[in-house]
Amino acid sequence: MAGKLIVISNRIPSEAAPSGGLVFALHETLRKTGGIWIGSHPDIADKPSETLSEYGEQGEYSRFSFTLSQSDYEEFYLGFSNSVLWPVCHRRGDLVELNRGFEEGYARVNARLARQVVKVAGPDDMIWVHDYHFFPLASELRKLGYTGKIGFFLHIPFPALGDMGALPRAANLPHWLADYDLVGLQTRADVARCLEMFRAESDAEFMMDGTVKCGSRTVAVRSFPIGIDVETFVKAAQERTEQDKLADDMAGDLVIGVDRLDYSKGLPNRFRAFGRYLETRDERERRVSMVQIAPPSREEVAAYRELRYELEELVGRVNGEHGEIDWTPLRYIHRNLDRGLLARLYRRARVGIVTPFADGMNLVAKEYIAAQDPENPGVLVLSHMAGAAEDLTDALLVNPYDIEDMSEALKTALAMPLDERKRRYASCMKKVRETDVSNWSRKYVQALKSCPATLPVRSAP
Numbered sequence: 001m002a003g004k005l006i007v008i009s010n011r012i013p014s015e016a017a018p019s020g021g022l023v024f025a026l027h028e029t030l031r032k033t034g035g036i037w038i039g040s041h042p043d044i045a046d047k048p049s050e051t052l053s054e055y056g057e058q059g060e061y062s063r064f065s066f067t068l069s070q071s072d073y074e075e076f077y078l079g080f081s082n083s084v085l086w087p088v089c090h091r092r093g094d095l096v097e098l099n100r101g102f103e104e105g106y107a108r109v110n111a112r113l114a115r116q117v118v119k120v121a122g123p124d125d126m127i128w129v130h131d132y133h134f135f136p137l138a139s140e141l142r143k144l145g146y147t148g149k150i151g152f153f154l155h156i157p158f159p160a161l162g163d164m165g166a167l168p169r170a171a172n173l174p175h176w177l178a179d180y181d182l183v184g185l186q187t188r189a190d191v192a193r194c195l196e197m198f199r200a201e202s203d204a205e206f207m208m209d210g211t212v213k214c215g216s217r218t219v220a221v222r223s224f225p226i227g228i229d230v231e232t233f234v235k236a237a238q239e240r241t242e243q244d245k246l247a248d249d250m251a252g253d254l255v256i257g258v259d260r261l262d263y264s265k266g267l268p269n270r271f272r273a274f275g276r277y278l279e280t281r282d283e284r285e286r287r288v289s290m291v292q293i294a295p296p297s298r299e300e301v302a303a304y305r306e307l308r309y310e311l312e313e314l315v316g317r318v319n320g321e322h323g324e325i326d327w328t329p330l331r332y333i334h335r336n337l338d339r340g341l342l343a344r345l346y347r348r349a350r351v352g353i354v355t356p357f358a359d360g361m362n363l364v365a366k367e368y369i370a371a372q373d374p375e376n377p378g379v380l381v382l383s384h385m386a387g388a389a390e391d392l393t394d395a396l397l398v399n400p401y402d403i404e405d406m407s408e409a410l411k412t413a414l415a416m417p418l419d420e421r422k423r424r425y426a427s428c429m430k431k432v433r434e435t436d437v438s439n440w441s442r443k444y445v446q447a448l449k450s451c452p453a454t455l456p457v458r459s460a461p
């Protein structure tokens with residue numbers, strides 16, 4: 001009999017029936033296969049337990065959490081995960097903070113989690129590990145003798161070989177990844193970078209079926225572009241409520257940006273490009289306002305605090321230079337919004353702007369497309385460096401470092417005739433449907449199931 005699916009992610013929903021893209025898709029997958037979802041408990045523990053505990057409402061599958069101590073949170077989460085791995089994967093080696101305590105915390109939490117997971121996992125089960133917090137988890141599980149299948153999915157960009165130079169020596173990505181059976185990445189470009197890393201390893205062999213053999217282990221590396229829950233989003237965008245009057249009342253055309261406040265998202269350059277657009281526009285044209293929704297994120301990390309100050313200053317400058325008594329061109333909202341309102345704002349906006357320097361996929365780009373009115377769609381201006389650009393080739397693709405390029409794209413988007421808008425929308429929407437998040441999880445689980453079983457342990461180094 002096939003075993004159960006065990007999903008491991010840093011965050012875990014507490015409700016029996018969670019909503020929202022990725023979380024909903026994983027929930028649906030677990031409901032079908034039966035299984036366990038494991039994630040970190042939001043509260044800090046004085047002394048982390050060696051066993052998992054039941055978490056939240058239990059439904060058709062089990063939910064378990066592990067706890068972090070204050071030093072785990074600082075060293076494993078804020079430290080190694082978000083001050084070393086995140087910047088390395090987003091090509092910001094200059095922001096990496098190296099600290100032996102971070103390395104120890106990362107190793108400690110992954111080793112402890114492996115000890116906790118083997119207590120609930122059997123050899124016929126499949127373990128699906130999510131994201132950069134847990135790169136070494138398979139190695140730790142294999143050390144404990146776990147022989148079942150283990151898959152990994154990286155939500156953020158796979159780092160370039162050159163950027164990996166900023167990682168401390170203990171971070172051995174090729175060895176960590178070789179202990180999985182399937183490494184899932186967002187894009188073909190990510191797969192190419194991952195294979196380039198293996199190519200640089202002397203003991204890696206490339207097999208005819210596209211897998212990589214490292215010692216006695218064989219790992220498959222494939223792309224699984226993630227998407228959104230399309231139908232739910234399409235419906236949410238069509239609903240109308242009292243609040244929408246607000247959006248309708250905003251005079252002129254609207255450009256919308258929605259991003260966690262993160263340095264990878266390219267917000268300062270986006271604001272500069274909007275300022276440049278305002279400088280060069282014809283005063284007789286309709287007024288255009290940009291709404292940027294950027295909820296706080298990882299504010300305990302210095303680079304994130306500095307970005308916030310930079311943005312606040314830029315907003316003041318753009319509005320000071322271009323605003324009128326009855327017009328604030330750049331509106332900046334530093335908090336979370338209700339998802340229904342977000343969907344309706346996307347639909348109201350003539351332009352969606354997504355300009356990261358590096359991004360695994362970027363779901364906002366897909367949400368913006370799904371929210372449009374097919375008879376009168378808006379235009380997506382998208383950084384060619386977002387993973388989504390591999391799918392959405394009919395968006396207006398821009399270079400997020402080039403202010404002039406982005407400012408011209410805004411102008412083109414705002415003046416685009418209906419026929420061209422419809423054509424671009426139809427092409428992008430086809431891709432958004434093809435990559436619906438339920439397809440994504442189904443395809444991944446299917447691929448992990450069909451991976452041939454290989455020896456669980458790498459040959460000794």
Ligand code: ADQ
Nearest residue numbers: 155226258259260293295335336337359360361362363364
């Ligand atoms: P993120 O970096 O968080 O995800 P993204 O893919 O854009 O980035 O997803 C953000 C989500 O948060 C979207 O669904 C968006 O609607 C929502 N959101 C953002 N601001 C909001 C606000 N103010 N109010 C309400 N909702 C808000 C990581 C990777 C991405 C990858 C995803 C999924 O960095 O590249 O696409 O995982 O794999």
